[in-house]
Amino acid sequence: MRRELSGWGRVPRTDCAVIAPRDEAALRAAIATGPVIARGNGRAYGDAATQSRGTIEMRHFNRLLAFDPETGQVEAEAGVLLADLIEAFLPRGWFPWVTPGTKFVTLGGAIAADVHGKNHRRDGAFRSCLDWVEVMQQDGSVVRAEPGDDLFEWTVGGMGLTGVILRAGLRLRPVSTGWIRQQMVPAPDLATAMEVFERDTGTYAVAWFDCLGQGASLGRSLVMLGDHATPEDLGEAQRAAPFNIPRRRRLKVPMDAPAFALNRFTLKAFNALYWRAGLRKAGESLVDWDSYFYPLDTIDEWNRIYGRPGFAQFQCVLPLATARPGLEALLKAISASGQGSFLAVLKRLGAQESRFSFPMEGYTLALDFPVSPKALQLLERLDAITVDHGGRFYLAKDSRLRSDTLRASDPRVGAFVEMRETGPRYRFASGQSERIGI
Amino acid sequence: MSNGTLLVLGGRSDIGLATARAFAAAGWDVQLAARDAATLEPEARDIALRHGVTATCHEMDATDLDSHAAFYDALSPFPQVVVCAVGALGDQARDEADVASATAVMRANFEGPASLLAHAANRMEGSGTSTIVGISSVAGDRGRASNYIYGSAKAGFTAYLSGLRNRMTGKGVHVVTVKPGFVATRMTEGMDLPPALTATPEALGQAIFTAVAKQRDVVYVKPIWRLVMAVIRAIPEALFKKMSI
Ligand SMILES: Cc1cc2nc3c(=O)[nH]c(=O)nc-3n(C[C@H](O)[C@H](O)[C@H](O)COP(=O)(O)OP(=O)(O)OC[C@H]3O[C@@H](n4cnc5c(N)ncnc54)[C@H](O)[C@@H]3O)c2cc1C
Ligand SMILES: NC(=O)c1ccc[n+]([C@@H]2O[C@H](COP(=O)([O-])OP(=O)(O)OC[C@H]3O[C@@H](n4cnc5c(N)ncnc54)[C@H](OP(=O)(O)O)[C@@H]3O)[C@@H](O)[C@H]2O)c1
Numbered sequence: 001m002r003r004e005l006s007g008w009g010r011v012p013r014t015d016c017a018v019i020a021p022r023d024e025a026a027l028r029a030a031i032a033t034g035p036v037i038a039r040g041n042g043r044a045y046g047d048a049a050t051q052s053r054g055t056i057e058m059r060h061f062n063r064l065l066a067f068d069p070e071t072g073q074v075e076a077e078a079g080v081l082l083a084d085l086i087e088a089f090l091p092r093g094w095f096p097w098v099t100p101g102t103k104f105v106t107l108g109g110a111i112a113a114d115v116h117g118k119n120h121r122r123d124g125a126f127r128s129c130l131d132w133v134e135v136m137q138q139d140g141s142v143v144r145a146e147p148g149d150d151l152f153e154w155t156v157g158g159m160g161l162t163g164v165i166l167r168a169g170l171r172l173r174p175v176s177t178g179w180i181r182q183q184m185v186p187a188p189d190l191a192t193a194m195e196v197f198e199r200d201t202g203t204y205a206v207a208w209f210d211c212l213g214q215g216a217s218l219g220r221s222l223v224m225l226g227d228h229a230t231p232e233d234l235g236e237a238q239r240a241a242p243f244n245i246p247r248r249r250r251l252k253v254p255m256d257a258p259a260f261a262l263n264r265f266t267l268k269a270f271n272a273l274y275w276r277a278g279l280r281k282a283g284e285s286l287v288d289w290d291s292y293f294y295p296l297d298t299i300d301e302w303n304r305i306y307g308r309p310g311f312a313q314f315q316c317v318l319p320l321a322t323a324r325p326g327l328e329a330l331l332k333a334i335s336a337s338g339q340g341s342f343l344a345v346l347k348r349l350g351a352q353e354s355r356f357s358f359p360m361e362g363y364t365l366a367l368d369f370p371v372s373p374k375a376l377q378l379l380e381r382l383d384a385i386t387v388d389h390g391g392r393f394y395l396a397k398d399s400r401l402r403s404d405t406l407r408a409s410d411p412r413v414g415a416f417v418e419m420r421e422t423g424p425r426y427r428f429a430s431g432q433s434e435r436i437g438i
Numbered sequence: 439m440s441n442g443t444l445l446v447l448g449g450r451s452d453i454g455l456a457t458a459r460a461f462a463a464a465g466w467d468v469q470l471a472a473r474d475a476a477t478l479e480p481e482a483r484d485i486a487l488r489h490g491v492t493a494t495c496h497e498m499d500a501t502d503l504d505s506h507a508a509f510y511d512a513l514s515p516f517p518q519v520v521v522c523a524v525g526a527l528g529d530q531a532r533d534e535a536d537v538a539s540a541t542a543v544m545r546a547n548f549e550g551p552a553s554l555l556a557h558a559a560n561r562m563e564g565s566g567t568s569t570i571v572g573i574s575s576v577a578g579d580r581g582r583a584s585n586y587i588y589g590s591a592k593a594g595f596t597a598y599l600s601g602l603r604n605r606m607t608g609k610g611v612h613v614v615t616v617k618p619g620f621v622a623t624r625m626t627e628g629m630d631l632p633p634a635l636t637a638t639p640e641a642l643g644q645a646i647f648t649a650v651a652k653q654r655d656v657v658y659v660k661p662i663w664r665l666v667m668a669v670i671r672a673i674p675e676a677l678f679k680k681m682s683i
Contacts, residue, residue, distance in 0.1 A: 022624070088489070
């Protein structure tokens, strides 16, 4: 069946032949027609999970296979969502080791993008909780691979380009409550924010930026630190049922917002309000896991607030040595262009050895821009600043990077392409891999 | 502590599985009955792992009528709620030409399910509060050229459920008739279904759970279908016979 598909940013939209196999035989038959790409829950922003000639939806591979209540080890099929793991295992005291900012991602997507959370510096990316993966390769064979194996190392962070991940074994984190002790630290400028990050921050740390700040308030941000709360941190009523959290009402963006809804002025008002609300809430508070990790998940289809033109994310990581001047240059360029970003998030990443995954030791900045010719110009500018400062780009967020920019930013591309030449390139390809030539 | 046991006849069906998940999420143990039941073990394990309930698989062939009594004899415990999701859409064009294949469609949608539920009802009678849920279809509300073989069997099944409800009222057994419109399942895979009229299997599972809890008699799953079918039923036959819908 053909269907128009896009990533979370809603552009580019591609008319795709869509297959949703229910078993390995059907999956094998789909791969044989190649080129194909696996699709999880479509939360990557651009064209990483679309292929006009064959997009394989993994939603029928959604079973939990095994759980060890002593060690928190789970075996599951690749279409299982992090939300499913939380629903099943948080009441028994287990939470994902690593989670992105939405729980509606599949295990396959989390592995293929080697996603990172607010605890990367301490706990690494998704790879660090993986025991093994099973991948259906271009010849239809299913191979189990463990850390150290070539197939494992290329698959983690390989954006679906080594084959279709079928199953994985991973470890969960023991927690004793469903609450987070949050500390909100207002930072009037970039230097202060970075100082907060460089202190010992506890398990989780993230900063929200006001992109329209100029001059002295360039980089004005709220830094949010967090740790899993213990029963002693809770009030009496909460302690009686430490994993029960108030149910959040789900809202839905009913239709595409008109393009004028989000402009410089509304954005400015929003950012100012958020900043002031943040100041009022500065200090310690208890926040439930869902509001803490997934503030946007209660709004179904929030990506529609940008309207029909869609939006682009920009996410880069800058090495520690150049992070400060690099971030300043990025923020200045944004501020000068007047293209505010609704979401602007800064995180500190730790060191990570990996063949092709995004994270490296330094700072990562993520921004959203409604698509327009002006925004695309700005993004080109941000690309150049990133490359100048030795940074690289997150493919899970990308919808528009140029092949030469990617190569200028990341010396690992050559080895990745060499691995692809030996086979997977013929069978596995996404809109993104064709666009950036990997 | 289990809240009770649910038996799903047609345990591989997308709607049947979604129903099993909805009950398991509320703490019910589930029994999945299907042909080739061993291949359903991963589904049972998934349900057990997610919800911390007991989930088992049982061999059952709806059209092998002689096997039904023994099938129920082997069930332990005997369920409080039985949902029948067995059904086969057939292929209207083929079934018009090939009478034997038409008969098979009628058996899978009417004779088999009716026999299965008859055994269940007789065992439930007088054993406390139980519920029987039959999944029929809006296709049974009026015979149309495009699917009357399937539709007529569903019409028979709908009438059967109505009669069974009438017989069992006051005897501790409640009977629910579910009439889905379009549902995105294996049965309708590849068809171009209108999104506004199409429900997800999960919505069906939730609706069936609620219908059992609230002792509903007849449920249409997207409410719009009640209206659509009322209109279709109201068209005079002289006009209807010339229409193509
Ligand atoms: C609101 C929001 C917040 C986010 N926050 C973060 C964050 O904090 N940190 C972070 O790292 N990311 C973040 N992301 C990005 C997201 O985590 C990744 O894009 C993730 O890969 C999405 O998973 P998915 O299941 O939706 O996969 P898709 O978007 O469907 O696919 C993403 C990639 O995974 C591949 N893939 C999916 N399933 C398989 C499979 N079974 N086998 C092989 N390849 C497969 C696809 O081919 C594609 O290359 C965020 C996204 C959103 C929308
Ligand atoms: N999908 C819709 O749009 C829709 C609309 C209205 C009503 N319904 C009804 O909803 C019910 C569930 O269907 P579904 O949509 O979930 O489709 P489905 O996945 O195709 O389920 C139908 C099930 O019936 C089982 N079955 C058929 N013949 C059988 C037999 N002789 N013995 C045992 N099992 C048999 C099949 O088992 P096997 O896997 O072993 O073949 C299959 O699991 C059916 O009664 C259907 O008529 C569906």
